[in-house]
Amino acid sequence: MKKLVIIGNGMAPGRMLEELFDKDSQAYQVTIFNAEPRVNYNRLMLSPVLSGEKTYEDIITHDDDWYENHGVTLYKGVRIREIDKEAKTVTSETGIKASYDKLVFATGSNPFIIPLPGHDLDGVLTYRDLDDVERMIETSKDGGKAVVIGGGLLGLEAAAGLKAQGMDVTVLHLMPSLMERQLDSAAGYLLEKAFEDLGITVMTKANSQEIIGKNGKVSAIMLDDGTKIDCEIVVMAVGIRPSIELAKQAGLDTNRGILVSDDMLTDDNHIYALGECVEHRGQCYGLVAPLYEMASVIAENLLEGTATYEGSVTATKLKVTGIDLYSAGDFAEGEDREEIVLRDATSGVYKRLVLKDNRIIGAVLYGETSDGPWFFDLLKKKTDISGMRETLIFGQAYQGGTSLDPMAAVAALPDDAEICGCNGICKGAIVSAISGKGVSNLDDVRSHTKASASCGTCSGLVEQLLAVTLGERYNPAVVQPMCGCTDLGHGDVRRLIKAKQLKTIPALMQELEWKTSCGCAKCRPALNYYLVCDWPDEYADDYQSRFINERVHANIQKDGTYSVVPRMWGGMTSSKELRAIADVVDKYDIPAVKCTGGQRIDMLGIKKEDLPDVWADLGKAGFVSGQAYAKGLRTVKTCVGTDWCRFGTQDSTGLGIKLEKFMWGSWTPAKLKLAVSGCPRNCSEATCKDIGIICVDSGFEIHFAGAAGMDIKGTEILGQVETQEEVMEYVVALAQMYREQGFYLERIYKWARRIGIDEIRRQIMEETDKRRAYFDRFVFSQQLAQVDPWSERVSGKDKHEFNPLATLPLEAAQ
Amino acid sequence: MNAQTGNWIAVGSLNDIPRRGARCIKNGEMTIAIFRTADDRLFALEDKCPHKNGPLSQGIIHDGCVTCPLHNWVISLETGKAQGADEGKTNAYTLKMDGDTILIDIGAVK
Numbered sequence A: 001m002k003k004l005v006i007i008g009n010g011m012a013p014g015r016m017l018e019e020l021f022d023k024d025s026q027a028y029q030v031t032i033f034n035a036e037p038r039v040n041y042n043r044l045m046l047s048p049v050l051s052g053e054k055t056y057e058d059i060i061t062h063d064d065d066w067y068e069n070h071g072v073t074l075y076k077g078v079r080i081r082e083i084d085k086e087a088k089t090v091t092s093e094t095g096i097k098a099s100y101d102k103l104v105f106a107t108g109s110n111p112f113i114i115p116l117p118g119h120d121l122d123g124v125l126t127y128r129d130l131d132d133v134e135r136m137i138e139t140s141k142d143g144g145k146a147v148v149i150g151g152g153l154l155g156l157e158a159a160a161g162l163k164a165q166g167m168d169v170t171v172l173h174l175m176p177s178l179m180e181r182q183l184d185s186a187a188g189y190l191l192e193k194a195f196e197d198l199g200i201t202v203m204t205k206a207n208s209q210e211i212i213g214k215n216g217k218v219s220a221i222m223l224d225d226g227t228k229i230d231c232e233i234v235v236m237a238v239g240i241r242p243s244i245e246l247a248k249q250a251g252l253d254t255n256r257g258i259l260v261s262d263d264m265l266t267d268d269n270h271i272y273a274l275g276e277c278v279e280h281r282g283q284c285y286g287l288v289a290p291l292y293e294m295a296s297v298i299a300e301n302l303l304e305g306t307a308t309y310e311g312s313v314t315a316t317k318l319k320v321t322g323i324d325l326y327s328a329g330d331f332a333e334g335e336d337r338e339e340i341v342l343r344d345a346t347s348g349v350y351k352r353l354v355l356k357d358n359r360i361i362g363a364v365l366y367g368e369t370s371d372g373p374w375f376f377d378l379l380k381k382k383t384d385i386s387g388m389r390e391t392l393i394f395g396q397a398y399q400g401g402t403s404l405d406p407m408a409a410v411a412a413l414p415d416d417a418e419i420c421g422c423n424g425i426c427k428g429a430i431v432s433a434i435s436g437k438g439v440s441n442l443d444d445v446r447s448h449t450k451a452s453a454s455c456g457t458c459s460g461l462v463e464q465l466l467a468v469t470l471g472e473r474y475n476p477a478v479v480q481p482m483c484g485c486t487d488l489g490h491g492d493v494r495r496l497i498k499a500k501q502l503k504t505i506p507a508l509m510q511e512l513e514w515k516t517s518c519g520c521a522k523c524r525p526a527l528n529y530y531l532v533c534d535w536p537d538e539y540a541d542d543y544q545s546r547f548i549n550e551r552v553h554a555n556i557q558k559d560g561t562y563s564v565v566p567r568m569w570g571g572m573t574s575s576k577e578l579r580a581i582a583d584v585v586d587k588y589d590i591p592a593v594k595c596t597g598g599q600r601i602d603m604l605g606i607k608k609e610d611l612p613d614v615w616a617d618l619g620k621a622g623f624v625s626g627q628a629y630a631k632g633l634r635t636v637k638t639c640v641g642t643d644w645c646r647f648g649t650q651d652s653t654g655l656g657i658k659l660e661k662f663m664w665g666s667w668t669p670a671k672l673k674l675a676v677s678g679c680p681r682n683c684s685e686a687t688c689k690d691i692g693i694i695c696v697d698s699g700f701e702i703h704f705a706g707a708a709g710m711d712i713k714g715t716e717i718l719g720q721v722e723t724q725e726e727v728m729e730y731v732v733a734l735a736q737m738y739r740e741q742g743f744y745l746e747r748i749y750k751w752a753r754r755i756g757i758d759e760i761r762r763q764i765m766e767e768t769d770k771r772r773a774y775f776d777r778f779v780f781s782q783q784l785a786q787v788d789p790w791s792e793r794v795s796g797k798d799k800h801e802f803n804p805l806a807t808l809p810l811e812a813a814q
Numbered sequence B: 001m002n003a004q005t006g007n008w009i010a011v012g013s014l015n016d017i018p019r020r021g022a023r024c025i026k027n028g029e030m031t032i033a034i035f036r037t038a039d040d041r042l043f044a045l046e047d048k049c050p051h052k053n054g055p056l057s058q059g060i061i062h063d064g065c066v067t068c069p070l071h072n073w074v075i076s077l078e079t080g081k082a083q084g085a086d087e088g089k090t091n092a093y094t095l096k097m098d099g100d101t102i103l104i105d106i107g108a109v110k
Helices: A011-023 A043-050 A066-070 A129-140 A153-164 A185-197 A245-249 A288-300 A370-383 A386-392 A404-411 A426-437 A442-449 A457-472 A488-501 A507-512 A523-534 A547-551 A577-585 A606-622 A652-663 A722-739 A746-753 A759-768 A767-784 A789-794
Strands: A001-006 A029-036 A060-062 A071-074 A080-084 A088-090 A095-097 A102-105 A109-110 A124-126 A144-151 A168-172 A202-203 A208-214 A216-221 A228-230 A233-236 A241-244 A258-260 A269-273 A278-280 A315-319 A325-329 A337-344 A350-354 A359-366 A418-420 A560-565 A592-595 A601-606 A633-640 A670-675 A692-694 A701-704 A715-720 B008-014 B022-028 B029-037 B042-046 B060-062 B065-067 B074-076 B091-099 B101-109
Touching: A001 A011, A001 A095, A011 A029, A011 A060, A011 A288, A029 A418, A043 A153, A066 A071, A071 A789, A071 B060, A071 B091, A080 A245, A102 A457, A124 A129, A129 A144, A129 A153, A144 A153, A144 A228, A153 A168, A153 A185, A153 A233, A185 A325, A185 A359, A216 A233, A258 A269, A258 B042, A315 A370, A325 A370, A337 A767, A359 A370, A404 A457, A404 A701, A418 A426, A426 A442, A426 A457, A426 A746, A442 A457, A457 A577, A488 A507, A488 A523, A507 A523, A523 B008, A523 B060, A560 A606, A577 A601, A577 A606, A601 A606, A606 A789, A652 A670, A652 A692, A652 A722, A670 A722, A701 A722, A715 A722, A722 A746, A722 A759, A722 A767, A746 A759, B008 B022, B029 B101
Parallel strands: A001 A029, A001 A102, A029 A071, A102 A269, A124 A233, A144 A168, A144 A233, A168 A202, A258 A278, A633 A670, A670 A692
Antiparallel strands: A080 A088, A088 A095, A109 A241, A208 A216, A216 A228, A315 A325, A325 A359, A337 A350, A350 A359, A560 A601, A592 A601, A692 A701, A701 A715, B008 B101, B022 B029, B029 B042, B042 B091, B060 B065, B065 B074, B091 B101
8 A cells, every 4th residue: 555645634635535535545545744733624614613603513524533434644733844755754843754655745824924013912813723713712702802904805704703703893904995806896895885884894005004012912003094993903814825834845846835737746756735835837726616626636646647737717705694795717807808797786786797708707796696606617617608698697597498588687677676776776767767758768768767877887777678668669879979989979988987987098998998099089189178077186188189279279270370369357458458469469470360259359370389479478468368269168258237337237247257267277078158248138148158147136147058159049047046156156066067067069058958957957056065066176176277378388388389390401302 | 400311301309299299390381290109100291281281280199190180181190191081192201210310301202
């Protein structure tokens, strides 16, 4: 009989022996050296032991009888001191010597201890074996406070266990979301919420700095931001390190773990390595499934087999009572990857499948994990799922039979199944809107029920509901894509910018799968606006994505020259200003000067190279850019109001100037022109403006959504207010709502038609909180927007825009 | 500053031109626009759209094309040809790099 010696007695060698004895119980005489003083137990079940749901006896996999029955010599609590590869013997610290034909290293791993000051205090524990669990149970008997460092699988299980033992638990996690290696951020968020619901405090982005002790015992932990948390124990669950000291000492090849080839042999032909101490193809594993696969390979090879281990895709299940979580494979987003997401916020279900080439490569299930093994099976088998793609996310139960009708799954959903998680809209509400209110397309569903009006991920389900409910009457509206670079419409893109926190054009193009490498002249200016509007303090304006007029802050003319319009606040000017303009016109030989429709003066035909000098001279007279070129606030036209007019009811000029000074510099989806009339005679033509104010004796009538361009349209009345301050608040809030919702180049009247006049009126006039929030966001954005672009350029910004790169000597022209 | 080396004339260096931007060189009455794409390729076109002579140097640069600022014609930077349904061509010139220095051969229209 050949001799087999195993160092370590964890789950992996346990499984290996089972398989070996199954195949041939007489091939080897087995000796095990185990540093732990116990028989083999199921380490995965430590958490239920900690939480009190199981006892040690429950989790023993191989008891003393088992070893005896199989003729295995088991040394408990005995460490190996040295290995003699030549003589093929091992010797223990206690002097026991054993010779082998085959040796298996199964030394497992050690928990990683962060070398924080105070890490050696009494009360700093790891979470690895039964000793740790017993210490924890012991400490928790008196209640008290525990801090767990590490929001991974083990840390969270430890936290839940300590909580169940009656401790007050805080989890500190360095990364922004829990279990970030196994979960995407959405599931991480649900998990965090679930833990908070259990009464466990979770702190992410928490960087521990020092463990503070009193009389040699843990008393608190300090974070690098100065937060101090009192506690009696600190559990470090930040990861494991393969235990390779002995292998190193024996002269085996090691890296992070003991290096093995596909047959699980180390560089010594008589020595295998197995389990968490192994590094195979650059990978170390800490989960049980790969260890079992390795065990099976070694069992076969010990019997002269030729089995190979080719690495594992792993699945993770969190074992905390009341929390169902399953993740497997790779779920990072990528250009060549697609995903299917199902959310049900009410019942706390989140499922996400990541697909590549019609095969599942990753799965995250939260709340409802019964299909986890099925998805994992499809993943491992690389099954082509194109045939069941439409219903895949609903799980195995929906796949039976031959007909794979995607509608069937949606039709089968109960009325209270939540379709839109963002707005909490269930199927019944959508169906009754469709059949009761005659709603027949996605946009109408959005405006009637709000379903799919936020993040939009449930749009597909809503469309299926439309199809199921309306049958053949449903005619899916074709979304007008922004441009040829994408299939997404403006609305989708704006929603996704917020939902996915996209803050740069390259990030957006990547995440939203732009089909071109750097967009086109249609999408880039739109994207630039959306990002400027949505992230005013974070996004760096991309001038190369702006049209020339906004890039050089002047209006290009047909001959390539520019026109320049300085601001005249509310249309008021003075002799000094007019004189300065006259001087500039003479000095730069400007060929044409004209009054604009917005009560200002336009100088036309200026050469590009002269622009900075023209602005410098205008700036000295106090002029700033009139932004006559901008998709932004243009003019506020006024009449003379109570200052001069015998009919004037209010200070329309003053109000107009106030509005212009408050709002200048803001970017909007399309140009925004305002007017203030001092009486209903309306000399400033406020009733065909984007936003107009008509002063009346009792206050101010706010109008909006007029047009006097290609379309002619009188304004709608937003409402009436009493004071100038209210006018400011309401008008600014309206402008911000338009800024946030408008599509690029969509004038306010078109936006209003799309959103609905009533909806806008409701939000601005009736919902005080909403109005104030819009107002505040505008004000925030203005802090960064109100910089005069002309003086910036006079000071040298974007110099390259205005000077030729080179002027060739004439002889070079040939 | 314009060193003449055969037909090649040095006109500036790569970093004088912003990515996805353009700079002009004046050659008597004619203007030539030098474009730098997002991936640092350089192209030279006469700064004149074949449609209504719009200054192409002022357009938005994307994927090897420039969109004219006047009427949104899209012109290939490589060939100077109008893209899509529009027809027309502007003169394209050959460039080469000597280290960071941009050299143009204005004698040779592509």
